[in-house]
Amino acid sequence: MIVLKLINLVTGGAGFLGSNLIYKLLSYGEKVICLDNFETGQKNNIIKLLNQENFQLINHDVSVPIIIEVDRIWHLACPASPIHYQSNPIKTMETNFMGTFNMLNLAKKNDADFLLASTSEVYGNPEVHPQDELYKGSVNTTGRRSCYIEGKRIAETLSTEFKRMYGTKIRIARIFNTYGPNMSVNDGRVVSNFIIQALKGNPLTVYGDGTQTRSFCYVDDLVRGLMNLMDSDFHNPINLGYPKEYSINQLAELIIQNIDLNLKIILQPLPPDDPKKRKPKIDLALRELNWKPEVNLKDGLLLTINYFQSILN
Numbered sequence: 001m002i003v004l005k006l007i008n009l010v011t012g013g014a015g016f017l018g019s020n021l022i023y024k025l026l027s028y029g030e031k032v033i034c035l036d037n038f039e040t041g042q043k044n045n046i047i048k049l050l051n052q053e054n055f056q057l058i059n060h061d062v063s064v065p066i067i068i069e070v071d072r073i074w075h076l077a078c079p080a081s082p083i084h085y086q087s088n089p090i091k092t093m094e095t096n097f098m099g100t101f102n103m104l105n106l107a108k109k110n111d112a113d114f115l116l117a118s119t120s121e122v123y124g125n126p127e128v129h130p131q132d133e134l135y136k137g138s139v140n141t142t143g144r145r146s147c148y149i150e151g152k153r154i155a156e157t158l159s160t161e162f163k164r165m166y167g168t169k170i171r172i173a174r175i176f177n178t179y180g181p182n183m184s185v186n187d188g189r190v191v192s193n194f195i196i197q198a199l200k201g202n203p204l205t206v207y208g209d210g211t212q213t214r215s216f217c218y219v220d221d222l223v224r225g226l227m228n229l230m231d232s233d234f235h236n237p238i239n240l241g242y243p244k245e246y247s248i249n250q251l252a253e254l255i256i257q258n259i260d261l262n263l264k265i266i267l268q269p270l271p272p273d274d275p276k277k278r279k280p281k282i283d284l285a286l287r288e289l290n291w292k293p294e295v296n297l298k299d300g301l302l303l304t305i306n307y308f309q310s311i312l313n
Contacts, residue, residue: 005029005030005031005054006030006031006071006072007030007031007032007033007069007070007071007072008025008030008031008032008033008070008071008072008073008074009032009033009035009068009070009072009073009074009103009106009112010022010025010032010033010034010035010074010076011035011036011062011073011074011075011076011077011099011103012035012036012041012062012075012076012077012078012117013032013033013034013035013036013041013046013057013076014034014036014038014041014042014043014045014046014057015036015040015041015042015045015076015077015080015182016045016080016178016180016182016183016184016187016219017076017080017117017175017178017219017222017223018034018036018041018074018076018077019041019042019045019046019182020180020181020182020219020220020223021074021076021223021226021227022034022046022049022055023049024223024224024227025227026049026052026054026055029054030054031054031055031056032054032055032056033056033057033058033068033070034046034049034055034056034057034058035058035060035062035066035077036057036058036059036060036077037059037060037061037062038059039061039079040079040081040084040184042182042184045182061095061099062075062077062095062098062099062100062102062103063094063095063098063099063102064102065102065105065106066102066106067106067109068106069110070106070110070112071110071112071113072112072113072114072115072230073103073106073107073112073113073114073115074115074117074226074230075099075100075103075114075115075116075117076117077095077099078092078095078096078099078117078148078151078152079092079095079148080119080148080189081187081188081189082144082145082148082188082189082271083186083188084188085147085148086144086145086147086148089144089146089147090147092147092148092151093147093150093151095151096148096151096152096154096155097151097154097155097158100116100154100155100158100159101158104158104159104162104168104170107162107168107169107170108162108166108168111169112169113169113171113230114159114162114168114169114170114171115170115171115172115173115226115229115230116155116156116159116170116171116172116173117173117175117226118152118155118156118172118173118174118175118237119148119149119152119174119175120174120175120176120177120239120241120278120280121145121148121149121152122137122139122149122152122153122156122174123135123137123138123139123174123275123278124137124138124139124140124149124273124275125138125139125140125273125274125275125276126138126275126277126278129277129279130243130245130279130280130281131239131278131279131280131281132239132280132281132283132284133174133236133237133238133239133281133284137153139153140273143272143273144271144272144273145272145273146273156172156237159172160172163235169235170235171229171230171232171234171235171238172235172236172237172238173225173226173229173237173238173240174237174238174239174240174241174280175222175240175241176214176215176217176239176240176241176242176278176279176280177189177190177191177214177215177216177217177241177242177278178216178217178218178219178222178241179191179192179216179217179218179219179300179301179304180218180219180220180300180303180304180307181219181303181304181307182219182307183304183307183308185308185311185312190214190248190251191216191251191301191304192304192308193205194251194252194255195255195259195301195304195305195308196308196312198255198256198259198260198263199259199305199308199309199312200312201260201263202263203263203264203265203266204252204255204256204263204264204265204266205265205266205268206248206249206252206265206266206267206268207248207267207268207269207270207271207274208248208267208269208270208274209267209270210247210248210249210252210265210267211247211248211249212247212248212270212274212275212276212277213245213246213247213248213276213277213278213279214245214246214248214251214278214279215241215242215243215244215245215246215278215279215280216242216246216251216297216300217240217241217242217293218242218293218295218299218300218303218304220295221242221293221294221295222240222241222293224291225240225285225289225291225293226240228289228290228291229289229291232288232289234288234289238284238285238288238289239280239281239282239284239285240280240282240285240291241279241280241282241293242280242293242297243279243280243281243282243292243293244279244297245277245278245279246297249265251297252265254297254298254301255301255305258301258302258305259305
């Protein structure tokens with residue numbers, strides 16, 4: 001029996017999450033096309049793959065249409081760190097709207113399966129805790145984070161309307177904080193910030209009083225969740241994240257314990273619209289995808305610290 005390999009298009013494939021997904025898809029013998037304009041993606045994340053038979057790299061901006069033959073589209077292209085998406089907020093909006101529109105049209109032309117990497121940011125600064133998929137969010141449409149939040153919200157709407165109008169086979173993953181290997185040194189998110197500061201012997205910068213909470217999901221678990229979702233027939237938004245919250249102070253202390261007990265913490269003002277709490281309910285993912293995270297924060301941080309040590313040395 002001949003088994004035909006699926007052609008997977010991963011937008012933002014040179015980024016943190018995209019590159020981890022690509023390695024996993026290739027490990028299953030599938031064909032992968034990586035689409036990235038390297039605005040925030042890193043060629044080092046995929047350089048080892050360039051000579052692989054099942055891998056192809058296309059330098060392309062998703063806000064510009066492209067015509068290629070694909071079976072599945074994993075739409076991950078968009079800066080996810082506040083320092084990156086706030087540096088050019090209009091481009092962030094364009095990437096989320098036009099990029100998603102173009103990829104949905106490509107899915108429609110190919111009758112391809114389409115997965116949107118949405119975000120827990122659609123819940124804003126939540127008034128309901130923990131957050132389930134029925135919660136509509138508490139968002140500020142004019143704040144500094146709005147370019148990303150509203151961009152992802154319209155991307156969810158576009159995806160849903162393509163399903164309603166054209167029967168496009170969509171999946172929508174609301175991704176909570178994720179960390180692990182292939183994060184960039186200048187990623188700007190809290191886990192990488194703390195680890196880089198600690199490895200350099202610098203104080204850890206905590207914004208606000210550090211009591212704000214987040215959940216932290218190791219990237220291997222998140223990738224497994226995305227793959228389970230793509231393989232499912234579930235088309236509504238679904239949370240993917242670690243169902244336990246930690247304060248930013250707790251995270252800082254864990255990293256200090258693993259790197260240098262003499263490190264200090266310094267406090268800086270909290271940025272505007274920074275959510276006070278964030279934790280997913282994942283009952284839906286457990287029921288529909290048979291998925292839950294397996295890597296605890298302590299073990300995942302050790303793996304991530306080892307990764308950053310290897311690239312800083």
